[in-house]
Amino acid sequence: MTVKVVVVDDHAMFRRGVTAELEAAGSDVVEIVGEGEDVDTAVATIAATAPDVVLLDVHLPGGGGVEVMRKLSTMAGDPPRFLALSVSDAAEDVIGTIRGGARGYVTKTITGRELVDAIRRVADGDAVFSPRLAGFVLDAFAGSIEVADIDEDLDRLTEREREVMRLIARGYSYKEVAKELFISIKTVETHMSAVLRKLQLSSRHELTKWASDRRLL
Template identity: 55%
Template sequence: MSSLAPADRLRVVVVDDHHLFRAGVRAELGEACDVVGEAATVAEAAAVIADARPDVVLLDVHLPDGGGVAVLHGLAAAAAPPAVLALSVSDAAEDVVPMIRAGALGYVTKTINTDDLIAAIRQVAAGDAYFSPRLAAFVLQAFSAPPTAVADEDPLETLTPREREVLHHLARGYAYKSIAHRLGIGTRTVESHVRAVLRKLQLTSRHEVSHWAATRGLLEDDPGDAADPDAGSA
């Protein structure tokens, strides 16, 4: 395993909702970096990062309560935010591109070996972008290609039928677990659909979704809707 000289050891926070994965990363980086904090949710990440002041945050894409993009949005307001390296099982464009647009300086998959992960951490800490080789091409394409969207296209038309169902409930204040129960799908699947809705509509929060839907007359009374006892929590 590669190792850094003590004076060069970087301070790292690992944000992932799987304890065993965080423990594995800590063990792998132990000789090269100081893992100064761990978090499993968006809220925990905000507190740990503010307290630990790391050089680099290793950030999973699929976190409860908004995902890695929500953590990045929170960091955007910081005076001196740390470099963020996304570390995920997903190499799908719909996960990669929003993370980079939200401020991640690099993106690697969890199949990366330890030496390459250490190299990636060093590179983003130095202010340079780093991507797994197979991701680099479509990231470059996504950020260099001219916009292809038609100006008059209705954003609602870009949503799949399932995404529209999720939008319908999300805009009315239903929590993720309530939406999952109503639609007969898993909470993680709801989170994935919500990320897609936010990305396609170019919105950043539940409040913006509700406002967007209301201004388009999509929140007319629906007899099938009732107050959600879990509203306000995802």
């Protein structure tokens, strides 16, 4: 049976790449029936096409992937199954998205064939995670990650500031961050200044320690 899929991501280039990968790796298994670039277009497209699985980015304009799932949960009919596909492998993103209703979470390093397999498994009702991410979920429900504390700190940052913060803390240069997020170097600098100010930190070194202590890397 062909699995109907909607791809939701705010980068058009990435959506086109995912669509091409899925069509090349599993055209007999997966059918792309629509796309969304933010919360509102995602909800409208999903409601109109009734997919089996939604490939959902975590950080979206309008409230993020969790907001897409929340809005669809209030609508009539059975919602699709959600598989998060994100550049982020931070604990709070993984745990928050699963708590929001996703059946799985994989990172954008996944291959086309692996993604087809993950989609098929989620459509069948399985829970699917990239290997490292499954540990975050287990740790959270075992109580060894204080998600409330993480959320309180991160609530000060916008979605884009969180993305910049994570990459900078991992050692990316401003140029590399700009390329990864499809923004200018000047915009990266602006976001970085805002991150340091909001978190009351003074340097990249302090930011890396802050993120490491909270298991955000």
